[in-house]
Amino acid sequence: MAGKNMNYFLMDGTPNGRIKCTLANWTGVAYKIPRIKLVDCKNIDYLKQSGVYFLFSKGDGDRPLVYVGQSGTRKNGEGILNRLKEHHASPKQGLEDWYEAVAFTTSNNIFGATEISWLENRFFSLAVNANRYEAKNGNEPNAGNVTEEKESELEEYVEYAKIVMGVLGHLVFEPLVQNRTPHNTECVETDDNLxxxxxxxxxxxxxxxxxxxxxxxxxxxxxxxxxxxxxxxxxxxxxxxxxxxxxxxxxxxxxxxxxxxxxxxxxxxxxxxxxxxxxxxxxxxxxxxxxxxxxxxxxxxx
Structure with a gap:
């Protein structure tokens, strides 16, 4: 895989604070937000758009927990941020003890209801299949219907988002063993993966x-x-x-x-x-x- 040029902005000047992330040749925008810093995000316009978000919890079991959600832009002009506020105020909606959120949107606010439903379903499926985190959604999100052309476009968005999520510290989409052939326990062997x-x-x-x-x-x-x-x-x-x-x-x-x-x-x-x-x-x-x-x-x- 070719190298990637990523841009990180430490919004609070510290590595454990809020982080904004963009990637060269990608229209996406990602934010890593500690729960205690949610109150400081009210003036971030990108978080008032439609998008997909993830809540993370360390949990008490063998694996950490993740909740995958989505939010469209509402009449009050608030999107993802408003949904995160609801999770903060009513913790039982999603993960009660979540400590951090990661939100994905776009620089041009192009996601409609169909796109974010498809992305929510796709990200949820990737998290379940990777089996790193326990997905705590009550039900599998509905994928909705998108055209082949739109699906191809969204898959490209997902591939970049997977990279960003991993660099932000959550390998929620990455299975332990890469390049395993579907429906098989055998793996594709490469020179550096004996x-x-x-x-x-x-x-x-x-x-x-x-x-x-x-x-x-x-x-x-x-x-x-x-x-x-x-x-x-x-x-x-x-x-x-x-x-x-x-x-x-x-x-x-x-x-x-x-x-x-x-x-x-x-x-x-x-x-x-x-x-x-x-x-x-x-x-x-x-x-x-x-x-x-x-x-x-x-x-x-x-």
């Missing part, structure tokens, strides 16, 4: 674990479809791996039903085996090259 394997018979259960792992910019991902050990060794399995196993979704054969991210390869391999494991030697490419050997070779090429 797939690693582990196959080992476990003495404590007699099971043969078979797992796949990929590196990412965030760490090491054990891929869904991997078969993990049914038991753990309480003495040698790390706390991180134990906690991940408690939360992991598996079927009756201990086949992993979702991707799981770890900060180290050893935590990933211990998650699979349920016991002490050195991930740098346990994970190997299809050719039998260990992760340690791969990373050593990469370092030598620098």
């Amino acid at each position: 797939e690693f394997f582990m196959e080992q018979k476990m003495q404590n259960t007699g099971m043969t674990v078979k797992a796949k792992c990929k590196r990412s910019s965030e760490g090491y991902i054990v891929l869904r479809g991997s078969v993990i050990n049914s038991k753990i060794n309480e003495k040698t399995c790390s706390g991180v791996a134990k906690k991940a196993r408690e939360k992991a979704k598996v079927d009756e054969n201990y086949t992993l039903l979702e991707d799981v991210l770890f900060s180290s390869p050893s935590a990933a391999s211990m998650f699979v085996t349920g016991a002490s494991s050195n991930g740098y030697t346990a994970w190997k490419t299809a050719e039998g090259k260990t992760l340690k050997a791969v990373e050593t070779s990469e370092a030598e090429e620098l």
